[in-house]
Amino acid sequence: MKPDYQAISSRLFAAYPVLKCALHFRNPYELLVASRLSAQCTDKRVNIVCEDLFARWPDAPSLARADLAEVENVVRPCGLFRMKARDIVAMAAVLEKEGIPETLEGFLALPGVGRKIANLLMGELYDAPGSVVADTHCIRLSNRLGFVTDTKDPVKVEFALRKVVPPEECMKFCHALVHHGRECCMARNPNCEGCFLKDLCKEYQQKEDGSWNISK
Numbered sequence: 770m771k772p773d774y775q776a777i778s779s780r781l782f783a784a785y786p787v788l789k790c791a792l793h794f795r796n797p798y799e800l801l802v803a804s805r806l807s808a809q810c811t812d813k814r815v816n817i818v819c820e821d822l823f824a825r826w827p828d829a830p831s832l833a834r835a836d837l838a839e840v841e842n843v844v845r846p847c848g849l850f851r852m853k854a855r856d857i858v859a860m861a862a863v864l865e866k867e868g869i870p871e872t873l874e875g876f877l878a879l880p881g882v883g884r885k886i887a888n889l890l891m892g893e894l895y896d897a898p899g900s901v902v903a904d905t906h907c908i909r910l911s912n913r914l915g916f917v918t919d920t921k922d923p924v925k926v927e928f929a930l931r932k933v934v935p936p937e938e939c940m941k942f943c944h945a946l947v948h949h950g951r952e953c954c955m956a957r958n959p960n961c962e963g964c965f966l967k968d969l970c971k972e973y974q975q976k977e978d979g980s981w982n983i984s985k
């Protein structure tokens with residue numbers, strides 16, 4: 770079953786009309802730092818930690834000169850705190866010297882920034898067409914709905930979605946997948962019976978032929 774992007778996206782956009790990044794930020798520096806801290810951590814926790822972090826180090830120059838042990842203490846609740854503290858301090862030093870990047874490649878060159886964060890930044894800061902943010906929800910739902918087959922590789926998901934999603938809708942569609950992944954299509958025990966996409970969902974349709982095996 771080939772996924773019907775038009776039908777799926779129009780239902781998602783109708784269900785989730787307000788779509789925006791769950792991380793709180795007031796400027797590109799804050800979004801960069803918050804998105805680096807968000808790996809394997811909830812956005813809610815990152816927002817709490819960042820309140821303290823940005824009160825102490827409100828810009829790149831101050832964070833670049835921060836004591837690493839103090840930064841580690843502040844970001845500890847986000848997990849992987851040593852690596853994250855090291856990355857955001859190093860990132861701040863580059864930002865101070867070179868400013869905020871304006872291209873995907875520029876973001877990818879920053880310490881600790883991978884394709885997910887780089888695409889998020891291009892989409893959020895510059896409204897760049899084709900910004901596919903392949904996070905855990907996007908990957909899971911892309912598999913279940915049938916946009917990809919049996920892959921957890923974020924790069925494969927990113928490129929597969931870019932083939933079917935109009936460039937100007939990529940960011941919006943990814944945000945919608947995140948909402949649906951949190952509210953209905955959870956990793957464990959998705960609410961398939963109550964899901965407004967079930968007639969369009971590859972995995973749900975497999976119920977019909979008895980090969981139902983929900984992917985996590």
Ligand code: SF4
Pocket residue numbers: 913914953954955959960961962964965966967970971972973
């Ligand atoms: S039918 Fe189930 S697996 Fe498919 S999108 Fe809805 S909740 Fe997810």
